[in-house]
Amino acid sequence: MSQTFPISVTVNGKVYNREVEPRLLLSDFLRHDLGLIGTHVGCEHGICGACTILFDGEPVRSCLIFAVQANGHEIRTVESLGTPDHLHPLQQSFKDKHALQCGFCTPGFLMTLVPFLEEHPNPSEDEIREAIDGNICRCTGYEKIVEAVEDAAAKLSQAK
Amino acid sequence: MKPVNFDYYAPTSVEEALDTLAELGYNGKVLAGGQSLIAAMNFRMARPGALVDLNNIPELSYIKPTPEGGLAIGTMTRVYAVEHSPEVAKRFPLLPEVAKFIAHPQIRRRGTFGGAIAHADPAGQLPSISMVMNMKCLIKGKGKEDRWVDAPDLIIGPFMTVIEPDEMLAEVVINPLPARTGARYEQVSRQNGGYAQAAVASIVTLDEKDNCKDVRMILMGVGELPILSTKASEILVGNKPTTEAIEAVAEEAAASEIDPATDLHGTAEYRRSITRVLIVRSLTEAFARAEKGG
Numbered sequence: 001m002s003q004t005f006p007i008s009v010t011v012n013g014k015v016y017n018r019e020v021e022p023r024l025l026l027s028d029f030l031r032h033d034l035g036l037i038g039t040h041v042g043c044e045h046g047i048c049g050a051c052t053i054l055f056d057g058e059p060v061r062s063c064l065i066f067a068v069q070a071n072g073h074e075i076r077t078v079e080s081l082g083t084p085d086h087l088h089p090l091q092q093s094f095k096d097k098h099a100l101q102c103g104f105c106t107p108g109f110l111m112t113l114v115p116f117l118e119e120h121p122n123p124s125e126d127e128i129r130e131a132i133d134g135n136i137c138r139c140t141g142y143e144k145i146v147e148a149v150e151d152a153a154a155k156l157s158q159a160k
Numbered sequence: 161m162k163p164v165n166f167d168y169y170a171p172t173s174v175e176e177a178l179d180t181l182a183e184l185g186y187n188g189k190v191l192a193g194g195q196s197l198i199a200a201m202n203f204r205m206a207r208p209g210a211l212v213d214l215n216n217i218p219e220l221s222y223i224k225p226t227p228e229g230g231l232a233i234g235t236m237t238r239v240y241a242v243e244h245s246p247e248v249a250k251r252f253p254l255l256p257e258v259a260k261f262i263a264h265p266q267i268r269r270r271g272t273f274g275g276a277i278a279h280a281d282p283a284g285q286l287p288s289i290s291m292v293m294n295m296k297c298l299i300k301g302k303g304k305e306d307r308w309v310d311a312p313d314l315i316i317g318p319f320m321t322v323i324e325p326d327e328m329l330a331e332v333v334i335n336p337l338p339a340r341t342g343a344r345y346e347q348v349s350r351q352n353g354g355y356a357q358a359a360v361a362s363i364v365t366l367d368e369k370d371n372c373k374d375v376r377m378i379l380m381g382v383g384e385l386p387i388l389s390t391k392a393s394e395i396l397v398g399n400k401p402t403t404e405a406i407e408a409v410a411e412e413a414a415a416s417e418i419d420p421a422t423d424l425h426g427t428a429e430y431r432r433s434i435t436r437v438l439i440v441r442s443l444t445e446a447f448a449r450a451e452k453g454g
Contacts, residue, residue, distance in 0.1 A: 044162060
C-alpha cells in the first residue's frame with residue numbers, strides 16, 4: 001500500500017471524507033468505497049462510456065479520473081436522478097420507449113444525456129447521435145435510445 | 161486497482177509545479193486531462209513513478225487574444241472550451257471543426273489542449289493541427305529561461321517531444337492568419353471519435369490575383385508521424401488552384417509523401433486511395449473558403 005491522501009468529495013449532495021491511494025480510479029471509489037454501484041465500468045480505458053458521471057456538472061469518464069482528483073469537487077451519479085417510484089423524466093422515457101435491453105450501458109447514457117438535454121432542449125436526431133457517440137450499447141439498441149431522448153425532450157419542454 | 165503505484169503531487173501554482181518536476185526528474189510526469197495518460201496507466205503500459213497533477217492550477221486555463229490578433233491558449237484549457245469558444249471560432253474556425261473529431265464529448269470535457277499536443281500521439285488530431293498551424297509552444301522549466309518552440313519542431317517522434325522531464329508546456333500561441341486564408345479538415349474513420357484511417361488538414365492563402373500565395377497541408381494516419389506536405393506548395397504556390405492542380409497535388413502527395421501501414425482497420429492501398437480523395441476535398445474547400453475571405 002502506498003501513501004494515502006485524505007479527500008473530501010460531495011457525491012449526490014452528500015459529503016464523504018475518505019483516505020485514498022492515488023491510483024484509485026474515481027469509478028472504483030464510487031463503487032467500492034461508497035457502494036454506489038449504479039456507475040458501471042465496462043472498458044476502463046475511456047471508450048465505452050458506461051462509467052460517465054457528472055464532475056462539477058460536466059459529463060466525464062470516471063475511469064479516467066483518479067479519486068484523489070475529486071477532492072473538493074462535486075460528483076453526481078445515476079443514483080441522483082430518480083427512484084423506482086419517481087423516475088427522472090429521461091429514465092421514464094427510456095422505460096416507455098424500451099431504450100434499455102440488458103441495461104448495462106444505461107447509467108452512462110443517462111448521465112451523458114441529462115446535461116445534454118439541459119443545453120439542447122429541442123435536439124435534432126443528428127445532435128442526439130453526436131451527443132451519444134461516446135457511449136456504446138452492446139445490445140446495439142440505439143434506435144430506441146434516440147427515440148427515448150426525443151420523447152424526454154418533448155416532455156421536458158412541455159413541463160416548462 | 162488498475163494502475164501501478166505512483167506518488168501524487170497536486171501543486172497549486174506553476175512555480176510549485178516546476179519545483180516538483182525539477183525535484184522528480186525522470187521519475188515525474190505531468191498529469192493534464194489524463195484522457196490518454198490514465199487510459200495507458202490502466203493498461204499498465206504507462207508506469208510513471210510520480211504524477212504532477214496540473215488540474216489545481218487555474219492560472220493555466222485561459223483563451224486570451226494576443227496583441228498581434230491571434231490567441232494564447234493556456235495548456236490546461238479543456239478541448240471542450242476551445243471547441244465552444246467564440247474567440248476561437250471567429251479567428252480559427254478550423255479548430256472547432258477539428259474538435260468534433262477528437263474522441264467523444266465526455267473526453268473533450270476533460271482532455272486539455274496543451275496536454276494533447278505535449279502527448280504527441282501521431283494519431284491525435286491536435287498535434288497535427290498544431291503543426292499545420294505552426295503554433296508557438298511556450299516551455300517552462302525551473303531555473304531555465306522560457307523558450308518558444310514551433311510545433312513542427314516540438315514533436316520529434318511518436319509520443320516524443322523536445323520537452324524535458326523537468327519542463328512543461330505552459331501555453332500555446334496561434335498567430336493570426338493572413339487575409340484571404342481558408343482551411344479545411346477532412347477525415348475518414350470507422351465511427352465517430354474513432355482513429356482516423358487517414359486525415360488531411362489544409363490551410364491556404366490566395367493573393368489579390370486569386371493565385372495561391374501559401375499552402376500548408378498535413379497528412380495524418382498515413383505514416384509514423386503526421387507529414388507536412390512539400391508537394392502541395394511546390395505545385396500550387398504562384399499558380400491558380402485549378403481542379404487539375406489540386407488533383408496533381410493529390411496524386412503526387414499520395415504517391416510519394418506518405419507511408420501508410422496495413423492493419424486490421426484497412427490496407428495501405430486503401431489508405432493511399434482515401435488520402436488522395438481527402439486531399440482533393442480538403443484543398444478544394446479550403447480555397448473556396450479563402451476566396452470568400454476565410
